[in-house]
Amino acid sequence: MKIDQDKSDFLDxxxxxxxxQQLLTDVQADRLRKSYEAKSFDWRRxxxxxxxxxMACGVISLGALLIDEQVLRYLERVFDASDLMISIxxxxxxxxLYYFSFKRKQTKSQQVFSNEALVFTAVMLTANAVAxxxxxxxxxxxxxxxxxxxxxxxxxxxAYFFRSKLIWVFMLLSLGAWFGTETGYLSRxxxxxxxxxxxxxxxxxxxxxxxxxFLIRDNRRxxxxxxxxxxSGMVYLFVSLWLLSVFGNFATLEAWYGIKQISLFYWxxxxxxxxxxxxxxxxxxxxxxxxxxxxxxLFINLYTxxxxxxxxxxxKALFFSILAASFWLIGRxxxxxxxxxxxxx
Numbered sequence: 206m207k208i209d210q211d212k213s214d215f216l217d218x219x220x221x222x223x224x225x226q227q228l229l230t231d232v233q234a235d236r237l238r239k240s241y242e243a244k245s246f247d248w249r250r251x252x253x254x255x256x257x258x259x260m261a262c263g264v265i266s267l268g269a270l271l272i273d274e275q276v277l278r279y280l281e282r283v284f285d286a287s288d289l290m291i292s293i294x295x296x297x298x299x300x301x302l303y304y305f306s307f308k309r310k311q312t313k314s315q316q317v318f319s320n321e322a323l324v325f326t327a328v329m330l331t332a333n334a335v336a337x338x339x340x341x342x343x344x345x346x347x348x349x350x351x352x353x354x355x356x357x358x359x360x361x362x363x364a365y366f367f368r369s370k371l372i373w374v375f376m377l378l379s380l381g382a383w384f385g386t387e388t389g390y391l392s393r394x395x396x397x398x399x400x401x402x403x404x405x406x407x408x409x410x411x412x413x414x415x416x417x418x419f420l421i422r423d424n425r426r427x428x429x430x431x432x433x434x435x436x437s438g439m440v441y442l443f444v445s446l447w448l449l450s451v452f453g454n455f456a457t458l459e460a461w462y463g464i465k466q467i468s469l470f471y472w473x474x475x476x477x478x479x480x481x482x483x484x485x486x487x488x489x490x491x492x493x494x495x496x497x498x499x500x501x502x503l504f505i506n507l508y509t510x511x512x513x514x515x516x517x518x519x520x521k522a523l524f525f526s527i528l529a530a531s532f533w534l535i536g537r538x539x540x541x542x543x544x545x546x547x548x549x550x
Contacts, residue, residue, distance in 0.1 A: 211236075216241060252375040292337035298332035307367050321371055328375050332356060332362075337504060350386035357383055365426065373430045377414070377437045378533040384410050396456030403456075411442030435494055443479070443502045451518050466513045 220237055223229040224404035229237070306323035313320070339352040360376035362370065388406055398406060415438030423426040427504040450473040455461040487496025 213241065220371055256539055288337045288341035292334045292341055295330045295334035295337065299327045299334060302327035302330065303363065303367070307369075324369060324371050328372060329359070331359060335359065341379070350383055350390055353383040353386060362423050364430070367424075368429055370430060370433050375438065377434065380414075380439060380503055381407070383412065400454075402452075402453060402454050404445045405454055408449060413446055414438030415442055432494075439494060439498045440484075442496055443483075446476040446479055447502060447505060447509070451509060473506065473510055477503060480506060482500035 220234045224234050301325050309320050335356045357379045360372050364372035394399040418435035422431040453469040454474050480499045481496045483499030
């Protein structure tokens with residue numbers, strides 16, 4: 206069996222450790238070593254990165270094209286298409302791409318990345334169709350969050366029908382964009398919505414999204430979206446908590462500049478407390494996602510507080526010496542884990 210090089214190295218170390226502990230004989234260990242072989246090159250990862258780069262370059266290319274006034278004037282002369290026509294054409298092409306991509310999933314399921322690239326292109330064209338439809342039926346309206354809500358519904362139905370996690374991710378991104386723009390519209394331009402600034406609103410949004418993840422986990426049709434929904438909810442929740450710990454419930458930078466950072470310690474305490482709860486829940490229920498999010502953002506919070514409270518008060522040599530020592534300790538601990546030193550004791 207051919208496996209990746211890092212997995213091969215891991216198995217070699219484990220077999221050596223089991224030999225040292227006399228859990229395996231030399232004959233058994235040699236037999237196991239001969240049962241696998243390291244790949245000479247990871248072509249799957251190269252394919253994955255290549256498609257990612259291709260999709261990113263495609264988005265950049267389209268963006269550069271659409272902001273070039275000469276190109277836009279040329280396209281207007283050639284096609285002379287109305288906004289409604291562009292919307293219809295984008296919708297038709299995206300529908301064809303959805304059809305072909307999911308047909309390919311049935312006949313060429315092994316070509317994962319090219320299939321997902323087609324879905325990604327279709328998703329972008331769907332967004333373009335919705336945007337031009339909005340321009341066609343009422344471009345002067347300030348309530349453009351309704352267009353984003355329409356894209357949420359479209360992506361949700363497509364993801365549900367085709368059972369596509371990628372489209373579900375775009376649905377969640379659109380849902381977050383709709384939530385932000387809709388609350389901004391309802392507040393009539395006020396930067397607060399029922400007394401909440403944007404980070405605090407998205408803390409609640411992320412919490413609700415995370416709770417919904419567990420409600421759909423055992424659902425026969427929606428259960429496949431549990432993990433991506435859960436991770437997305439945790440991203441919204443913890444990024445918003447971190448921003449809240451930095452800026453507090455202030456809506457403008459001018460108001461934030463007028464206070465001392467130490468006065469926001471209670472938001473930092475809440476953010477760190479959420480990380481500790483996530484770590485505890487992850488360890489207790491063997492939830493890797495909760496544990497990793499808790500640990501990662503606890504470190505981010507600690508280093509953020511370190512920069513906030515000691516940057517102006519400490520000599521820069523002492524500041525960076527302590528920072529270097531802390532990263533050295535983290536690196537040494539990670540090195541022990543990587544080398545499986547805890548198994549050798």
